[in-house]
């Protein structure tokens with residue numbers, strides 16, 4: 234605990250992190266599996282043979298890949314659900330004058346519309362925004378094809394992804410498949426699991442997260458750099474410090 238905090242009794246993330254040491258070696262290496270109630274299983278790949286597999290037969294490679302893949306799936310779910318809520322907010326802004334939201338960046342709206350093949354000539358910004366929001370919301374439950382923002386990546390990169398078969402079909406689609414594949418008794422091959430983990434991660438970067446970023450620009454305006462104070466330096470000794478945190 235820092236000197237200041239030990240004086241005041243305040244506890245920070247660093248204090249709690251110190252208290253977790255020494256950390257569990259199985260957990261640190263991703264070798265603890267809790268995917269089903271036959272476990273938890275702890276694997277020691279360098280031990281004698283009988284300790285090298287979980288109860289279901291999963292190897293160290295499978296367990297590490299499953300744990301990592303499930304972390305990816307939860308991160309993609311969190312980012313993408315944010316994107317979903319932003320899309321719903323754009324839809325409300327487009328259809329309700331009393332929503333408190335408005336379309337601030339029409340130029341960005343048209344750029345996004347173009348990527349989504351939504352026509353914009355001669356239409357009101359509300360009309361365009363409504364179709365953009367509806368088109369984006371369809372990307373979550375889409376079962377086949379490719380998410381449209383993938384076209385914004387460099388062409389050579391798109392070609393690599395297509396060759397590997399990792400272009401996401403739909404955002405929720407890939408998250409669900411990731412959880413399904415990593416369930417006990419489904420996909421035991423760490424290579425398959427990691428290939429789908431890449432597809433799931435792309436559903437975030439070029440799907441959910443990009444939807445959130447692009448649509449927030451439309452709603453709140455394109456951000457520009459400003460100078461500001463950050464981190465604990467914002468706290469003032471002589472003021473009541475109220476910090477709002479959101480993610």
Ligand code: SF4
Nearest residue numbers: 266269272274287289
């Ligand atoms: S999925 Fe396999 S390794 Fe994981 S807890 Fe169940 S039995 Fe153990």
